Amino acid sequence: MILSIYIYIYVCQVLLPKQQNFHCFQMNPTMKLQTQTFNNVPTLPDSYVWSTTPSESPCLHSIDEKQVPPVVDIGDPSAFSLVRDACEKWGVFQAINHGIPLSLFQETEFEARRLFSLPTEQKQLVARLPEGFTGYGLVRISRNFPKLMWSECFGMIGSPVEHASQLWPQDHANFCEVMEQFQVEMKTLCEKLVAVMLRSFGLTNEQDTKWFEPKNESDRAKCFLQLNSYPVCPDPDRAMGLAPHTDSSLFTLLYQGGISGLQVYDDGVGWVGVQPVEGALVVNVGDLMHIVSNGRFKSVLHRVVVNNTRHRISTAFFYLPPWDAKVSPLKKLVEFDHLPMYRQVTWKEYVETKSKDLSKALDSIRI
Numbered sequence: 484m485i486l487s488i489y490i491y492i493y494v495c496q497v498l499l500p501k502q503q504n505f506h507c508f509q510m511n512p513t514m515k516l517q518t519q520t521f522n523n524v525p526t527l528p529d530s531y532v533w534s535t536t537p538s539e540s541p542c543l544h545s546i547d548e549k550q551v552p553p554v555v556d557i558g559d560p561s562a563f564s565l566v567r568d569a570c571e572k573w574g575v576f577q578a579i580n581h582g583i584p585l586s587l588f589q590e591t592e593f594e595a596r597r598l599f600s601l602p603t604e605q606k607q608l609v610a611r612l613p614e615g616f617t618g619y620g621l622v623r624i625s626r627n628f629p630k631l632m633w634s635e636c637f638g639m640i641g642s643p644v645e646h647a648s649q650l651w652p653q654d655h656a657n658f659c660e661v662m663e664q665f666q667v668e669m670k671t672l673c674e675k676l677v678a679v680m681l682r683s684f685g686l687t688n689e690q691d692t693k694w695f696e697p698k699n700e701s702d703r704a705k706c707f708l709q710l711n712s713y714p715v716c717p718d719p720d721r722a723m724g725l726a727p728h729t730d731s732s733l734f735t736l737l738y739q740g741g742i743s744g745l746q747v748y749d750d751g752v753g754w755v756g757v758q759p760v761e762g763a764l765v766v767n768v769g770d771l772m773h774i775v776s777n778g779r780f781k782s783v784l785h786r787v788v789v790n791n792t793r794h795r796i797s798t799a800f801f802y803l804p805p806w807d808a809k810v811s812p813l814k815k816l817v818e819f820d821h822l823p824m825y826r827q828v829t830w831k832e833y834v835e836t837k838s839k840d841l842s843k844a845l846d847s848i849r850i
């Protein structure tokens with residue numbers, strides 16, 4: 484017995500730390516509770532009751548089309564001005580005519596449902612490490628809130644084969660193929676959208692966009708795909724699927740399937756539901772685009788509410804810069820505005836600041 488303890492300590496203290504992102508990880512009780520709670524509980528456990536219930540339902544009175552985020556045909560010749568207006572007013576729009584087949588979205592959702600329908604113990608085999616990005620568990624911002632959210636997620640960067648082969652030793656090929664294809668398509672669309680957004684700033688030539696051009700392959704944007712699962716909830720008005728937050732990304736491409744739940748905050752109107760449009764991708768501006776645009780584009784505050792009849796699945800693709808990228812407002816925009824709104828920060832520094840306090844990250848770099 485003594486010997487095995489020494490072996491365990493040696494492995495944890497000496498061997499494991501040398502491996503990237505490896506450390507001894509104990510399943511924390513919250514995580515166990517969280518994933519075991521979803522299976523048909525009749526009432527909402529107290530740890531999931533949010534004081535400010537989202538029963539303040541989104542603004543539903545006589546919403547005219549001006550009071551909801553617009554749907555933009557990104558193949559439209561004037562897409563750049565439509566995108567600019569939406570990103571300035573809302574920080575979000577729904578993109579259609581983006582060229583990605585509905586069938587790929589449906590396959591991705593099917594595979595995501597296959598994953599989340601696995602028994603809790605099996606999903607825990609690929610639990611995300613506390614400081615990790617990939618694997619199964621609570622959304623990272625959970626640590627910033629006293630109550631648990633009625634959701635679970637699975638994150639990946641590129642191929643998910645390491646985790647998928649643990650979940651399905653003999654049957655993970657299709658999951659991996661679909662997720663890899665989905666990320667390739669999303670990344671291509673992100674690069675198109677960056678060009679549209681830069682054009683909307685009147686930036687069309689090379690040197691204005693070098694910030695987005697990686698110096699080498701290892702510098703390419705570290706895009707991140709997160710599958711989100713919001714199980715049927717016994718008391719949806721007192722629960723919260725995903726707490727109000729802004730994404731840190733340049734922008735996030737979100738496929739929300741056919742089940743509503745996503746809401747965005749507009750200063751004038753309050754919480755507004757983003758009604759699903761078949762085949763559309765929600766494009767929501769993140770903190771990074773707000774910084775780069777020198778405050779022009781709004782980093783949209785958003786949240787997810789749950790329901791008591793249908794299990795909602797969404798896929799969120801985060802367009803992120805290289806970890807060591809230096810982030811600051813685009814030079815041409817600063818010249819136009821005569822002063823920068825934010826100081827330069829490395830992306831790593833920004834994400835670390837934000838993980839400590841979600842609401843103060845942008846203010847911490849304000850000039």
Ligand SMILES: C=C1C[C@]23C[C@@]1(O)CC[C@H]2[C@@]12CCC[C@@](C)(C(=O)O1)[C@H]2[C@@H]3C(=O)O
Pocket residue numbers: 616622623624625707709728729730731732801803834837
């Ligand atoms: C780079 C990042 C953005 C993110 C936090 C993270 O460090 C890695 C996970 C990302 C994610 C995905 C789900 C929602 C989100 C708010 C979260 O909790 O983790 C985002 C974070 C973010 O955009 O700030």
Ligand SMILES: O=C(O)CCC(=O)C(=O)O
Pocket residue numbers: 709711725730737739744745785786787796797798799
């Ligand atoms: O599930 C949704 O509709 C939104 C998810 C989200 O905001 C996120 O993953 O950052």
Ligand SMILES: [Fe+2]
Pocket residue numbers: 728729730735785
């Ligand atoms: Fe988000």
